[in-house]
Amino acid sequence: MTDVPVLSELNAVVLKIEVALGDRVREGDTLIVLESMKMEIPVAAPGDGTVTAILVKERQVVEEGQKLAALGTAEIGDVQHDQPMTP
Amino acid sequence: MNWRAELKELRLREGLSQEMGGADKVKRQHDSGRLTVHERINKLVDTGSFHETGAIAGSAIYDEHNELASFTPSNCVFGRACIDGRPIVVVGDDFTVRGGSADASIYEKPLMAEQMAAKFRLPIVRIIEGSGGGGSVKTIETKGRANLPGGVSTSLGFHYTTANIAAVPVVGLGLGSVAGLGAARLAASHYSVMTKSSAVFVAGPPVVARVGQSLSKQELGGWEIQTRSGAVDHAVDTEEEAFACARRFLSYLPSSVHELPPKLASDDEPERRDEGLMHAIPKDRRKVYKVRPIIEAVVDRGSFFEMGTMFGRSIVTGLARLDGRAVAVMASDPYFYGGSWTATACQKLVRFVDLAETFHLPVVYLMDCPGFLIGLEAERAATIRHGVRAMAAINQTTVPWCTVIIRNCFGVAGAAHQPAGRLALRYAWLSGYWGSLPLEGGIEAAYRAEIDAAPDPVAKLSEIEQRLNKLRSPFRTAEAFWVEEIIDPRETRPLICEFARLSDKLITPVPSAFPMRP
Numbered sequence: 208m209t210d211v212p213v214l215s216e217l218n219a220v221v222l223k224i225e226v227a228l229g230d231r232v233r234e235g236d237t238l239i240v241l242e243s244m245k246m247e248i249p250v251a252a253p254g255d256g257t258v259t260a261i262l263v264k265e266r267q268v269v270e271e272g273q274k275l276a277a278l279g280t281a282e283i284g285d286v287q288h289d290q291p292m293t294p
Numbered sequence: 295m296n297w298r299a300e301l302k303e304l305r306l307r308e309g310l311s312q313e314m315g316g317a318d319k320v321k322r323q324h325d326s327g328r329l330t331v332h333e334r335i336n337k338l339v340d341t342g343s344f345h346e347t348g349a350i351a352g353s354a355i356y357d358e359h360n361e362l363a364s365f366t367p368s369n370c371v372f373g374r375a376c377i378d379g380r381p382i383v384v385v386g387d388d389f390t391v392r393g394g395s396a397d398a399s400i401y402e403k404p405l406m407a408e409q410m411a412a413k414f415r416l417p418i419v420r421i422i423e424g425s426g427g428g429g430s431v432k433t434i435e436t437k438g439r440a441n442l443p444g445g446v447s448t449s450l451g452f453h454y455t456t457a458n459i460a461a462v463p464v465v466g467l468g469l470g471s472v473a474g475l476g477a478a479r480l481a482a483s484h485y486s487v488m489t490k491s492s493a494v495f496v497a498g499p500p501v502v503a504r505v506g507q508s509l510s511k512q513e514l515g516g517w518e519i520q521t522r523s524g525a526v527d528h529a530v531d532t533e534e535e536a537f538a539c540a541r542r543f544l545s546y547l548p549s550s551v552h553e554l555p556p557k558l559a560s561d562d563e564p565e566r567r568d569e570g571l572m573h574a575i576p577k578d579r580r581k582v583y584k585v586r587p588i589i590e591a592v593v594d595r596g597s598f599f600e601m602g603t604m605f606g607r608s609i610v611t612g613l614a615r616l617d618g619r620a621v622a623v624m625a626s627d628p629y630f631y632g633g634s635w636t637a638t639a640c641q642k643l644v645r646f647v648d649l650a651e652t653f654h655l656p657v658v659y660l661m662d663c664p665g666f667l668i669g670l671e672a673e674r675a676a677t678i679r680h681g682v683r684a685m686a687a688i689n690q691t692t693v694p695w696c697t698v699i700i701r702n703c704f705g706v707a708g709a710a711h712q713p714a715g716r717l718a719l720r721y722a723w724l725s726g727y728w729g730s731l732p733l734e735g736g737i738e739a740a741y742r743a744e745i746d747a748a749p750d751p752v753a754k755l756s757e758i759e760q761r762l763n764k765l766r767s768p769f770r771t772a773e774a775f776w777v778e779e780i781i782d783p784r785e786t787r788p789l790i791c792e793f794a795r796l797s798d799k800l801i802t803p804v805p806s807a808f809p810m811r812p
Contacts (some may be wrong), residue, residue, distance in 0.1 A: 220392055245580060
């Protein structure tokens with residue numbers, strides 16, 4: 208098991224933190240919701256695992272590449288590109 | 295009398311050239327997980343199709359009787375081969391011979407590879423490792439003088455680097471450490487791929503250390519750096535995957551600007567209507583959706599080939615097929631700034647649209663653009679200048695164009711959704727939503743006096759917003775014929791396949807009026 212950083216892919220504001228330290232999450236679950244250009248942008252778990260760190264607060268400004276959280280996880284998938292079309 | 299003895303010597307010399315830099319160097323290459331240049335070429339091209347030019351060129355040592363004692367081939371290997379039965383030129387660096395550096399290459403070899411691609415109108419694949427035939431400081435000692443970059447008789451290579459990008463498909467594969475001239479040859483391509491264990495940089499760690507940065511190869515020029523910077527289009531785990539990417543990229547393109555893209559038979563029904571499209575766009579405008587499944591749902595099944603995934607990410611670009619015809623597809627990705635045009639997305643768009651124009655590919659644009667990215671960082675990045683450049687690139691195209699507005703269309707970036715001043719096809723989904731500028735913030739600017747004078751400014755703002763929202767139904771716009779058609783999103787595939795078929799009559803194998811740049 209490795210600690211995997213969850214990074215922001217863009218400059219944004221943290222709108223909501225949807226998980227708590229120690230939560231078990233599944234790959235693709237929303238961990239944090241960012242806001243940019245008035246849109247809500249979910250940050251998904253890159254794999255199944257446990258939330259081992261939350262490094263930001265709601266309303267905090269974050270930059271592209273900034274570490275938002277960490278996940279203790281066994282396997283990492285490519286969430287952004289693998290999910291099916293959803294309503 | 296016959297020529298058997300001479301033939302024997304030819305075969306001997308050819309055999310020696312296959313040994314490359316020798317067993318030790320080949321082992322070292324393999325031990326680090328990399329293939330040799332000959333293995334790479336054989337895995338890239340159709341089996342047995344490689345015909346090498348200048349195989350026995352290199353440096354030889356002769357004994358006291360003037361008999362060949364040993365031979366080291368040039369570290370540039372090139373020739374013709376076929377990919378999917380179509381001829382190409384392939385040129386590769388042999389890292390086992392003095393690390394691919396210029397002191398063991400023969401300047402005329404990589405040059406002739408480029409000339410061959412240009413004169414015979416063939417795609418060229420550059421397999422790059424090392425300095426790509428560039429010099430090292432040692433060259434000063436071996437030659438006894440310093441090279442003038444671009445000096446007398448050395449600028450022809452750069453001529454072809456520029457000329458070929460406007461004439462034939464150019465693919466760059468960076469496999470290993472790629473520096474200096476090698477990095478330039480990689481970047482001066484239509485499509486570039488590196489393996490994740492490779493590193494690409496203008497100058498490597500020892501040189502960079504002298505300007506005060508102590509970085510590993512990966513930290514300086516690893517795939518995460520180079521794909522996000524847009525210098526390299528794609529990164530893969532294995533060299534075999536890199537070859538597969540090169541073959542796939544070329545499958546959509548003509549062999550040169552003097553031909554049309556190959557048309558294939560499609561086994562995917564052009565009239566196929568994907569039910570999922572009916573609920574692909576959330577009704578809540580603040581919510582995002584995944585755009586790649588939408589692209590997959592409308593193009594020929596399995597035909598979407600994305601390029602530049604990690605760069606300028608608010609726009610997705612790639613090649614695809616519609617009823618068997620190759621097309622260039624652009625789509626907004628709301629996960630990145632809501633699909634806003636950023637400075638980098640605009641740079642990506644310019645290069646992609648130029649590729650489509652150069653190789654006669656009709657363009658399909660699935661747009662959801664709330665405008666340019668706004669804010670201080672966006673201003674600092676000169677978003678507006680990159681933006682008008684992207685708009686100019688679109689306006690300068692002559693290839694057939696079809697835009698499907700799937701959600702937002704706002705502002706100047708929104709206006710650039712099809713080439714200005716010529717007829718393109720345009721469809722808006724039921725979820726279409728547009729205006730000169732968004733209401734949020736726009737109302738405060740336009741109705742300042744009215745809001746300030748109200749006893750309850752917040753209530754007034756919301757009242758105005760409701761009033762305006764009633765007027766912005768896309769049907770009112772269609773009523774005035776400001777937009778031609780609003781469609782059921784499930785009709786998208788049949789309509790864009792029709793567009794691709796109509797485009798058959800319009801695309802001609804005539805070189806673009808302007809040569810594209812890397």
